[in-house]
Amino acid sequence: MKITQLRNATAIIDVGDHRILVDPMLAPKRALPPLRMFGRRERNPIVELPENSATLLAAVTDCLITHCQKGHFDHLDRAGKRWLRSHAIAVHCTPHDAAYLRQRGLNVVPLAADHQEPHPFLNGQIRTVPCVHGTGAVGLFMEHGVGYFMQFPGEPSLYVSGDTILTPAVRRFVEQHRPDVALVPAGGARFDLGHEIIMGVHDVIAFARACSGITLANHLEALSHCPVQRTALAAAAASAGLHGRLLVPADGETLEFTA
Template sequence: MKIHQLRNATIIVEFGLHRILIDPMLAPKNRLPPLRVFRARQRNPIVELPESTEQALGSVTHCLITHCQKGHFDHLDRAAITWLRETQIPVICTPHDANYLTDRGLNVKSLPKNHEQPNPFFGGQIRTVHSTHGRGLVGKLMEHGVGYLIEIPGEPSLYLTGDTVLSSTVREFVARHRPHLCVIPAGGARFDLGGDIIMGVDEALEFTRLAPGLVIANHLEALSHCPVTRNTLANAARHAGIESRLRIPADGERLNFTLPDGKTQQSHPEWLLVS
């Protein structure tokens, strides 16, 4: 399995002949509105896509959306909608988002209504888990979405948490399913009022301690309301003694993960090979 970090939460997951684009935000720098009004008022995204993006998009076979309504352009923006509509690449989503995406002319492939149970997925299976996109009052106003656990024979199991804080649901899901790889948002995003709406440094470190396998942190250095930097997170992980289990890819970076010969998805996550 290969994971190509593009920008923010936008990645491409590669296994076999499949290239799955996750939560695409494809707008050029400064084309999207600010996410704060009183502090750090700046148009988004605050960085361009990496040079490798155009070539990488040319290989994409499917798209997977964790959440996209209530203004969450950082997981599906107008540029991405236009690209998906023009290419008609199949867009996999939950039943909750199916009509919203269909109304925009996309080639929607909704998961079944019982999508929290394992469902067939490219010769393996996929299941969802609820994401908590903020607590308290701000949490009541948010679109919470889901995370996905993808299990493909011969590949490491992959948990994409989606935009979430470290909730009891997420903790229990990781403990029960013990994924080899987890991709988490670690930017500490917050608006002018209220607390963090995704994991920040402390929760990213705590998640890494809890996770049995490797953790990949993104949602960093791309949006004006995400104050956590890669250096800050890397330094904190080093001081906590867990830097070997936390990957913080740069935009455009590709990571390769394999299971050794003879190992299966039930193998202990520590056996994962990284290159």
């Protein structure tokens, strides 16, 4: 299995004959609106896609969406939709998102709604894991979505957490199912008011300690409301004794994992 970090939450999972694009935000730098109302109102994304992105995208066979409604353009933007339509990519998503994505002309393949059991997916199996994308008043306006736990023959098991804070349910899930690799948001995103809506440094360190496998951090240095820097997270991982267990890939970087 290979995992390539493109930008923000957008990644490519290379497993067997499949290249799975996760949550495509493909717009050029500064093409999308700000995510803060006060202070420095930067347009997003704040960095371009990596130079090798066109080559990487050319091999994609499938797409997987964790959440996309209520204006979450950082997981599926207009450029991402155009690209998926033009390449007739199969878009795997929850039943909740299926009608929304069909209305946008995408080739939708809905997954089963049951969170409790795994279901067939490509040449393996998948199950959904509920996310909590912020709490309190902010949480009421968020699309909470899901994470995905995937297992393929002869490959490491993979948990893509989706946008979530570290909840007791997420901690229990990784302790029980022991994914070999976990891909989690680590940018500490927050709006002008309220608490973090995804994991920040403290939560990612706690997650990596609870996870028996390797944790990859993404959702970093791409959006104006995500303050966590890669250098700070890497330093915190080293300080916590998580060298080799918490990895912070650069945009465009590919990491390979074996079962």
